Every structure is written in structure tokens, then in C-alpha cells.
Amino acid sequence: MKEQSIDKQIMLAPLAGVTDVSFRLICEKYGADKTFTEMVSCKALYYDNKKTEDLIFIADEEKHCNIQLFGSDPLVIKKVLKEKINPIDKITDISFNMGCPVPKVTKNGEGSQLMANPSLVRDICETLVENTDKKVNIKFRLGLDEDYKNFVQIGKIAQNAGVDYAILHGRTKKQMYTGKADWTAIKELKQALDIPVIANGDIFSVEDYIEIMEETGADGVMLARGAMGNPFLFKQIKDYIKTGNYKKTRGIEIIDQVIEHYNLGLKYKREDLVITQMRKHISWYTKGLKNSSKLRQEINMLNDKDQIFDLLDKYRNSLEG
Numbered sequence: 055m056k057e058q059s060i061d062k063q064i065m066l067a068p069l070a071g072v073t074d075v076s077f078r079l080i081c082e083k084y085g086a087d088k089t090f091t092e093m094v095s096c097k098a099l100y101y102d103n104k105k106t107e108d109l110i111f112i113a114d115e116e117k118h119c120n121i122q123l124f125g126s127d128p129l130v131i132k133k134v135l136k137e138k139i140n141p142i143d144k145i146t147d148i149s150f151n152m153g154c155p156v157p158k159v160t161k162n163g164e165g166s167q168l169m170a171n172p173s174l175v176r177d178i179c180e181t182l183v184e185n186t187d188k189k190v191n192i193k194f195r196l197g198l199d200e201d202y203k204n205f206v207q208i209g210k211i212a213q214n215a216g217v218d219y220a221i222l223h224g225r226t227k228k229q230m231y232t233g234k235a236d237w238t239a240i241k242e243l244k245q246a247l248d249i250p251v252i253a254n255g256d257i258f259s260v261e262d263y264i265e266i267m268e269e270t271g272a273d274g275v276m277l278a279r280g281a282m283g284n285p286f287l288f289k290q291i292k293d294y295i296k297t298g299n300y301k302k303t304r305g306i307e308i309i310d311q312v313i314e315h316y317n318l319g320l321k322y323k324r325e326d327l328v329i330t331q332m333r334k335h336i337s338w339y340t341k342g343l344k345n346s347s348k349l350r351q352e353i354n355m356l357n358d359k360d361q362i363f364d365l366l367d368k369y370r371n372s373l374e375g
């Protein structure tokens with residue numbers, strides 16, 4: 055019998071191009087109960103694509119990392135589970151993506167486009183549950199657009215197939231990331247299902263966390279853009295739960311975290327990749343800090359890690375003064 059309780063967990067969402075080993079480790083450090091790889095193509099794993107296989111690499115230090123898959127062919131999914139995913143002892147959960155709105159994915163009938171095909175959703179959920187002992191969740195949206203919202207139907211299909219928990223992002227496929235996430239829809243799903251429901255969409259602060267938990271009655275939350283450049287949010291929420299208080303993050307702590315993030319990246323990836331990837335992380339981390347636009351401009355021009363570390367040190371000192 056698989057454990058059902060998600061027990062108010064705070065999870066890091068799968069984020070393409072963002073939730074690599076280094077960022078996952080940092081979010082674990084601040085208290086993320088579960089983290090996920092970015093969405094990984096079952097078809098590419100099926101064909102032994104080397105770059106895709108790198109995406110399911112999980113470091114020894116990671117304690118709570120799991121994998122998110124996407125695809126649409128139950129036979130491919132079955133083979134990938136048996137050969138590539140089940141042997142990874144470290145992961146306890148598999149998330150299946152039914153929410154990605156990006157045309158490159160939806161044009162193949164994958165991601166959020168699956169919601170237009172409930173019988174295929176059923177087949178996929180049954181395939182997942184029958185072919186792994188790991189916990190399975192589906193991560194989905196409200197539906198295709200304002201006139202086609204079938205999240206309760208999809209949630210019930212998943213529940214009947216034996217899926218362990220549901221993660222709902224309160225937007226439609228058409229909305230992409232615009233507008234405000236609809237938290238009342240998450241409440242509706244929570245009331246309709248017996249399996250745990252995890253709330254996702256627009257949690258950027260401790261106050262948002264309190265509100266979404268109160269408003270939806272969800273079993274837990276998943277942080278996405280709110281964690282980008284702000285992994286501290288996990289700790290702030292946990293501190294708030296424990297003590298009723300939390301501390302704001304100081305500029306110096308943010309820069310120390312940038313430096314740690316950089317070093318972790320260099321441990322796992324090629325330097326040139328880290329330099330380009332860290333530019334976007336730095337832009338998220340430093341948003342709103344004193345004179346930070348100049349720092350970002352300068353960092354974006356540099357291709358040498360020692361010069362970048364020098365610049366970060368100088369900037370850190372300027373915050374101390």
C-alpha cells in the first residue's frame with residue numbers, strides 16, 4: 055500500500071531550463087519537501103537520446119528529487135518506466151506532464167493538449183500506475199480554454215486509475231502564464247477528489263501561501279516562478295508554519311546564495327553552460343537590489359568565471375557598506 059498523505063508538503067515545480075541539480079539542491083537546503091527535474095520526453099528517452107538522459111541525472115547529495123515525464127504513447131511510456139525510470143532507486147515519485155502549453159509540445163498532442171483526449175489520459179494514467187511502484191502524480195491545467203475546462207473530469211480519471219495525487223495549475227492552456235491563477239478551481243478539484251490535491255499558480259510570498267491554503271483547502275503547494283531567484287521562500291514558509299514569523303532576505307544573503315549557486319553549477323556542468331545559465335538566475339536573484347541593473351549588465355558581458363566572481367564580491371561589499 056502506497057503512502058497517501060502528502061501532509062502539507064511544499065514542493066519545487068518542474069521548470070524547464072531551471073530545475074537542474076544545483077537549483078534543486080539549493081531548494082532542498084531551504085526546505086523543499088520534494089523537487090522535480092524539468093519535463094523529460096519519454097520518446098527521447100526511448101531512443102536513448104544522450105542529452106535527454108542527462109536530464110534525469112540525480113546527484114548523490116539530492117534527497118528529495120523526482121522526475122517529470124511527458125509524452126503521449128502508452129507503449130513508449132511503459133518501456134521507459136521499466137528500463138530507465140524504475141531502476142533509479144533514489145526517486146520516490148513520478149510526475150506526468152499534462153499542462154505544458156508550449157506549441158512545440160502541444161502540436162504533438164502532448165502536455166496540456168492531452169486534456170482534449172480524456173480516453174488517452176485514462177490509458178496513460180493506467181500505464182503509469184501499472185508499471186511502477188513509485189508514487190504517480192499528474193500535473194495539469196484547468197483545460198484548453200475558457201470554454202473547455204475539464205479539470206474535474208481529468209482529476210477523476212486519474213484518481214480512478216490509481217494515480218496517487220493531482221497537481222493543478224489554475225490556468226488554461228490558452229492563458230499560458232498570463233492572467234491570474236484561479237484558486238477557486240483548485241478548491242473545486244479538492245472537493246471533488248479523494249486523493250491529495252497540490253495547489254499551483256501564483257505563489258510568490260508567504261502571504262500567498264497562507265491565502266492559497268486557506269482558500270483551496272489543498273493538501274500542499276508547488277512553487278514555480280516564486281522560487282526562481284527566491285529559493286528562500288521555502289524557508290520563509292516553513293518558518294512561518296513553525297513560529298508564525300519569517301525573516302526577509304538581506305541583499306548580502308542573496309549574493310552569497312548566488313555565489314554558492316554558481317559553485318554548485320560548476321561542480322556539475324561545463325563552465326560555459328553555467329556562465330550562460332547563471333545570467334538568468336542572477337537576473338532573478340538580484341531584481342530589486344540596490345544598483346543591481348548595472349551588475350546584471352556587466353555580468354552579461356563577461357565570459358570568465360573569475361571576473362564574474364570578482365564582480366559579485368565587489369557588489370557584495372557595496373551592499374555591506
Ligand SMILES: Cc1cc2nc3c(=O)[nH]c(=O)nc-3n(C[C@H](O)[C@H](O)[C@H](O)COP(=O)(O)O)c2cc1C
Binds near residue numbers: 071072091154235276
Ligand atoms: C520557465 C518555466 C519552465 C517551466 N517548465 C515546466 C516543466 O518542465 N514542467 C511542468 O509541469 N511545468 C513547467 N512550468 C510550469 C510551472 O511548473 C508552473 O506550473 C507554472 O509556472 C505556474 O506556477 P507559478 O504561477 O507559481 O509560476 C514551467 C514554467 C516556467 C515559468
